[in-house]
Structure formats: structure tokens, C-alpha cells
Amino acid sequence: MVAGSGSRLNAGERARLAAIRSAESLAALAAETDAASVHDAYFAAKREWFDLQGRALADASSDQLPGNRVGVDGQTFCVHGITHADTRAEGRFLRQHVDRFLDAGAAVYVEQGVRSMYFSSFDDVYEMDDYAWAMERCASLDSDPPVYDALDVPFAGLSTNLDSLTTELRDAVFSLIDSGRHLYGESFEATLGDVASTFLMSHEDVSTGMDFASFSKSRAAADDPTKLGDLQDYYRRAFLPQPLEREWLRRHDPALELLTHARNERMADYAVYHSTADTVHLVVGAAHQPGVTYYLEQHRDGQRRGAEFEPVG
Known part of the structure; x- marks a missing residue:
């Protein structure tokens, strides 16, 4: 799997990807996006990056x-x-x-x-x-x-603590949702997974990819x-x-x-x-x-x- 050529993006979108890629700090990212804070800049950039990267990448099945x-x-x-x-x-x-x-x-x-x-x-x-x-x-x-x-x-x-219990709860919920894929369909599963991710993920989880989509994939x-x-x-x-x-x-x-x-x-x-x-x-x-x-x-x-x-x- 390699990156696509970017042909699915227009010139402005390719420039936007390059701008995010070139930011060396959250402060620089906030300045680039005119966000009110580095917190807002981080989450806004992740949404935009996810969409643009998805359209730039080739089919991954192999x-x-x-x-x-x-x-x-x-x-x-x-x-x-x-x-x-x-x-x-x-x-x-x-x-x-x-x-x-x-x-x-x-x-x-x-x-x-x-x-x-x-x-x-x-x-x-x-x-x-x-x-x-x-x-x-x-x-x-x-x-x-x-x-x-x-x-x-x-x-x-290391003894079991609140973080590990939260992880166990998150994985149990994700597993339950994933097991219902054949019963409810992938679209409904993805919707439930997004809702669960919103409530069960910490700021740290967002940065380490611990969401439902990564769990299921x-x-x-x-x-x-x-x-x-x-x-x-x-x-x-x-x-x-x-x-x-x-x-x-x-x-x-x-x-x-x-x-x-x-x-x-x-x-x-x-x-x-x-x-x-x-x-x-x-x-x-x-x-x-x-x-x-x-x-x-x-x-x-x-x-x-x-x-x-x-x-x-």
C-alpha cells in the first residue's frame, strides 16, 4: 500500500494537505487554520486531514x-x-x-x-x-x-486502575457493536461505533487511534x-x-x-x-x-x- 498520486484532489485541496503536513507545532497549525486555540486547531485539522487523505489514497485491498x-x-x-x-x-x-x-x-x-x-x-x-x-x-x-x-x-x-477499567469497558462495547454487523448492517454498525467512540475516548485515545473504526478494522x-x-x-x-x-x-x-x-x-x-x-x-x-x-x-x-x-x- 502506497499513497495515491493525489489525483482525486484539486489543487487547493492538495495545497491544504501540504500546509497541514508542513506544520511543525500545534501553534503553527493554529496560525495556519485561524483556529481560536491549539485544541480547536488539532481537532479541526484531524477532520480535514482524514477526509483529504481518504480521497488521495488508492484502494488498499491486496x-x-x-x-x-x-x-x-x-x-x-x-x-x-x-x-x-x-x-x-x-x-x-x-x-x-x-x-x-x-x-x-x-x-x-x-x-x-x-x-x-x-x-x-x-x-x-x-x-x-x-x-x-x-x-x-x-x-x-x-x-x-x-x-x-x-x-x-x-x-x-502494575495494578489494575481506572485507565485499564475504562479500556476494558471501551473494548467490551466495541466488541458488542462489532458482533452485530451481520445483524444490523455495516452502516448502522459504523454509526453506533462513532457514537460509542465519542463517549468512550479520551484526548489520549484520539491521538493513539483507539476508536471503534480501528478496533473493527x-x-x-x-x-x-x-x-x-x-x-x-x-x-x-x-x-x-x-x-x-x-x-x-x-x-x-x-x-x-x-x-x-x-x-x-x-x-x-x-x-x-x-x-x-x-x-x-x-x-x-x-x-x-x-x-x-x-x-x-x-x-x-x-x-x-x-x-x-x-x-x-
């Missing part, structure tokens, strides 16, 4: 493993977003494609936790240190890391991996460019920002620093894919330097 391709100093980096739901269907699908990548001489790196889930028998699939890196930085914060169920590596020793792709492209495209529409999402999340929960969007930067740096292969495949959670791609593009454009990378541990 029996291949979809991904974004970024060229960096003669290397090709391919970022593949997955559900990491630990399903047999996704495991078989991924192993088939990774076998093909390795046979072609490519390097394969995976988000921390994914190797033990799907690739434990693959000697040539390498696990990145993004989770360990984030936890090392969380240790320097005054507050404990949040309980965040989207991570594939659990937090040891993730469940569908876990059972049928040919739908991964649809899930990937959803996250590309749901997330603003990384500087904006990261600033928004830091304002609300600095630890969660380290454990989510900040790891995207780490994974991009890790792959660029470690690999010398002509083609490098990165297999990451679909919610990480837009951010990892963003930071690889920063390397491509000379705005990041791999030499600054220091491994954890």
Missing part, C-alpha cells in the same frame, strides 16, 4: 503484504503495518511474505515483541529495541507509565490479512503528521507519548543505523506505520542522521 516504500541513501525501506493480534491467519500470512523477502536477500526488522509472536523460528528476522528504549526513558519521568493494552509487551507489576484484518491494507490506510487518515500528534500527546500524557509515537522515531533510526541491505522490511503495528514512514522520510530528506543512534542495553 493479497500481498502492503507497505510504504521510502528510499534512503540508495537503500529501500518498506514499512508494513500489522495487527500483531497473535492469530494463526496473520502468522501464516506474514511468514509466507517474510520467507520471500529473505530469499530475495532483503533484511527484516520487527517491532519489539513481534518476533516472539510470529517469527521465533526465523534466525534472520531481527527485533528492534523500541520498547526497551521507551521504558528506559519512562523511568526518568516522575509518573509511572500508563497501562496501555495496545502494546504487545505487558507492564509487569484490526479485528477484521487479524482474521483476514488481505484486509491489512484497509487498516493501514485508516491509520494514515486518522493520524496527523508526527510532530503534531506527539506534541498533543505530550501535553496530555508524556509517558504514553514515549510508549507510542516516540517509538516510531526509534524504529526508523534503528533500521537506518543497523542495516546495510539494499532492501529493508520493517514489520510493525499498523498504528506505528505512518510514524515510522514519516521518520524514514526525514532520513531521506537529510533531516535526521543515523550516526546519532545509540543502542539500548
